[in-house]
Amino acid sequence: MLRYTVRMSRLKGKDMNRKKGRLLAIPYIIWIAGFTIIPLIFILVKAVTDVNGSLTSANLFAIFDPLHRKALLMSLSVAFFSTLICILIAYPASIILRTSRITNKSIILFILILPMWMNFVLRIFAVQLLISNNGVLNYILTAVNLPPLKIINTPWAILLGMVYDYLPYMMLPVLNSVLSIPEDVIEAAQDLGSNRFRVLTHIIFPLSLGGIGSGIIMVFVPSMTEFVIANILGGGKIQLLGNIIEQEFTVTMDWNLGSGLSVSLMAFVLITSMIFGRNNEDTAAGISL
């Protein structure tokens, strides 16, 4: 009997804890509902209806219109190449950092993150100042009798801006995964007969795939949906899908079409995330979907 009452009171205690836990979760539930779930439902409803509120799939398939298709293609290629360039910069840098004798690697990490402390629109304006036709770069080029470069208002300018903006988001997970490989695992590979190249291809690379996957998601997804960089560095001449969606909402005021394009874009983003987000659970840097 005594034991029974003890157990009961323990159970009550557990129940109380559970109730308290639920109370603490309320702010987060409100946050998620208010800023994620409800807007998402709103967008989804707008996407499958027309101005009169009747069901239609036209908005969802509007992405295949020639104009939109062109913008989607531009978005995809800019996102693809900016992600690729970020990997090509971040991966060798991480390998070099790992093998270097620099003992205080956190300082390097700090320097890498430093630009993220500044508003990214400001940084893009700075890039604009550097590469505009009468900008700092061309001033230096003409000063040494070289022909000025016309980069501003081309896809190259957008690519440059995106790489500049998103590089830390690639660098952090990749560096993290490369640095977290234990030294004795690499020594074991050498011990078993691997030269430096084989250690890189058979040990370091496969063990850092998780970090690369995270980096791809963190760079590819935002650059797919980017429109501010395109506005500033593209001079309004290059249309990314993000720009078109923005215009549907703010200029044309066709929220149904804007929502439809957003949902289609979201589908693209989800598919790529799923491709690269797999097998990420092992790495600390991994963000698995």
Next chain:
Amino acid sequence: MEKELIRFENISKSFDSTDVLKDLTLSIHENEFVTLLGPSGCGKTTTLRILGGFEMPDSGRVFFDGMDITSLPPNKRQLNTVFQKYALFTHMNVAENIAFGLKIKGQDKSMIREKIAYSLKLVGLEGYEKRSPSSLSGGQQQRIAIARAIVNEPKVLLLDEPLGALDLKLRQDMQYELIRLKEELGITFVYVTHDQEEALTMSDTVVVMNQGRIQQIGSPEDIYNEPQNAFVADFIGESNLLDGIMVRDCLVNIGGLDFPCVDTGFGTDNPVDVVIRPEDVELSSSGEGQTKGRVISIVFKGVHWEMHVESDIGITFLVKTTDHFPVGSTVGISVDPYNIQIMHKPVSEDAQVYGQDESSEGEGYEP
């Protein structure tokens, strides 16, 4: 004695101006089980890493089978290492881990498959080919690490505290496994540990190290029974470490009382260190013996009683015996001449450093 396989010649190494190895010279023979034993920071791991090719000595040379391998990279050496934390490749399954070295050598697939099966059988993990290393227990992971190393048929297997991360029971089982493995493979084992029991159980030869210097090289029996200095005596097992004066050959004065012993060549009236193992102090209830004493504490240790006996010559002896004497009782104390071990006092502090954290367990980073 078998043929010499490895020779360290005057090896010195320092990290950040700390001397880790000081002029170390050591020979290891074919088919020998050599254990480098010592406390944290004594240089044993560094010695092993120099042999494995992971560190370069500042000065001195390493010879392998007559060849100078001092600057040879690890992948070119005919030896394999078992690491303390296993260092398995987590992105490969057990079979791929074991096949790693064989694939580099370009052996054909059926041969590799056969060797994987054989090495798994040797370590008692048949049928584990497809398992992932992270699904295995610590002891199983260590067996895979051993299989991964021995499958390459190295002439020497280096083991860096391989049992350090395992629990006591498993550690004892693995000690016998390793002895069996060595006998089956017929290769040289170089083993690093700070655990004296491990060293005594498995080794043919024990190399006791402290502060970058070799203190004594010998068989486990030699090291235990005939320690050459106070550090070795204190590090290996428990002991009564006493100050004495060598009156003449075969007679030592401890605390004013002369004890017959069997050691010679220490001169006359020279101060010496004396070691008497706790199990070698004989007590008698009658009070007869070389001196008398009073039992001041007694603790039951399972096989024996461990007690402290305060003697009339002013020395408190640690005694291990299967007889029980109550606290406060008077006992006779005597020591067989063969069980008194005489050692030279250290000449300089550099030659021998006594009592450096001998109780350290599970050391962390050791340069």
